[in-house]
Amino acid sequence: MSAYVLGNKNNNNEEGVFPDDTIDPFDNPRIEYLSQYLSRTQGKALGLVTTSDVFDATPAANAVHTSNRGAGTGIVDQYLDDRKLTGLSVLMGGGRKWFLPSSVPGSARSNANDYQFSATDPHTADIVKRWNAAPGKLDKDRDLISDFQSAGFKYASDLTSLNAVDVKSTDKLLGLFAYSNMNVALDKIDGRRNVAKGINGRVVDDYGFPDQPMLEEMTTKALRVLQKNKKGFVLMVEGASIDKQAHNMDTERWLLDTIEFDKAIKVAQEFAEKDGQTLVIVTADHECSGVALIGGSTVTDARLQELTKEGGASNLRDKVVGVYEKAGFPKYIIGADGYPATTDIDYRLLVSYGANSDRFEDWRTNSLPLQDSQQPFSKSTPLTAYPANPAARDVDGKFMVTGQVPGTSAVHTATDIPISAMGPGAWSFTGVLDNTDVFFHLAQAAVKGVVAPNFGKAVKRP
């Protein structure tokens, strides 16, 4: 993410800074973000919408300067305290645990991951003086939701309260829909379908947040608030758990999150088509897990369950995996809510992983996601019932796929990723781009106007 909004590469774990030789993660040499530059020079507002915990690296690497992506207390404090630098007006996602005073159960606030610059030592006092940044405070007992509200942000805690926000009277909006990362699309939809049937939603109920919005609902509201700013806005919308579930090699969960992300893209596209002055790009920070669409199942779901009982590669691989013409064309029936009625269809799509860690594979949808260690209650029931890692589930089928990476999760890969663009200036995203080039194209379009490339010549880097 950071390369797209800084024009510069950051090391792993860094957000908006260059490396240094000090221990303090908040004193690193800073680089001005796109949001900060456009807020300062043009008065643009900033919106950040994600399905992850809002402290997470993708949203934070649009607004916060730190060399430690895990320093949650300082990160969320900086969102509010430096809102005049970034123009932050909309912040939505999970991550309520960082906003609750440390005495409240579930809070993750701690002075150990917070910051406070010196009033006298110029090494950090100059950050305040020359960047006009807030000095920070070691304040684990801060009620950050209340402070956001005092700063003029309306607060929504679930879909119901999000829908109730009156846009006419709202210029700033904070939404925190889970303690840490929000539940994924598959589990949220399962919750909504179960509620419609009058029964509990399982995963979302276990997590304690039965009424979480979908990403397109968050995006719709964000746009309605942001578009009121006459000077314009920068909005970053993240489908965060495509990556998180790809790490877990949980095919159906990252796949439905990609569908959810696409529905949010449709909202942005419709806005841009109507508006005529909006540039929309769709991209990724990197690929995760080396996804490979290897083929389709040659058997029904019922037969697959029988083969799981018989077990082993000779059954679950050799009698199931259809490649080339044997893959067929998997047909998923889409429900009225826009998601597959079931992901356990006959002759399903089969996915394998090139950057995999050890896992057992039985091709069927996992009823529970893996444990998320960032959830504050992951060590209490009912969350202790969730499988700990990919080698701890689907074990009965005895089909172990040996990992090519050590550890318990699939990893990011270095392969190129596609970038899609629409709106005025879309054509400037030509040729194979370095991710830092994206920053210069976005800034050019906003500050000096769009530039048509010369398609007759080799592409020049900015």
Next chain:
Amino acid sequence: MNISRIGQLLALPLCSMLSSVPAIAAPQITRLTPPSELFSSGAEAPVIARFLPDQRFDLQATIVPDSPEKTIVKAVFLVNGQEINLPVALKSCSEGCLPKIAKNTAIATLRAISQTKPGVHNVQIEVTQSDGQKSKATGNFEIVPWQVGGQKIKNIIIMLGDGMGAAQRTAARIVANGYAQGKSKAPLAMDTFSCLWPN
């Protein structure tokens, strides 16, 4: 043997002893920020750090004195040979630096500077040690020029699919919309964006 010859014999070993005394050291600059190949390897290209005209960033250097009892007393930053006329923050590593860093190391920082002029710029640090010895190091960065453009964009929307590569998009298309005799029945919304390039 006469005295002049003894003198000659004695002179030879003295010369060879003097030539084996090591050269006098100087403070070492171990890091210069923004990072550059010019500083790391001496190569002027590729330029690593690029900025917009007037985009703010910090200059910083890590400076190690040549022996434990010395300190760094002065650090000055120059861009294209011109001294930046702002006070440099000099921090001692007596506390707060990484464990492998010597305690008399200094971190020199100049916050929130920017450059307007397009092109590659040299950045230099000149340091003075407590015994008067000086050292310098050079790096570079680039200011990417504006181009003359047409319509200005009012709003930017970045849709970020974390971890979403091409295969993930294909899989979503297959499941969401299906295929008939090999043809996708409907595109995803992201498939209908006019431009698609590798990145």
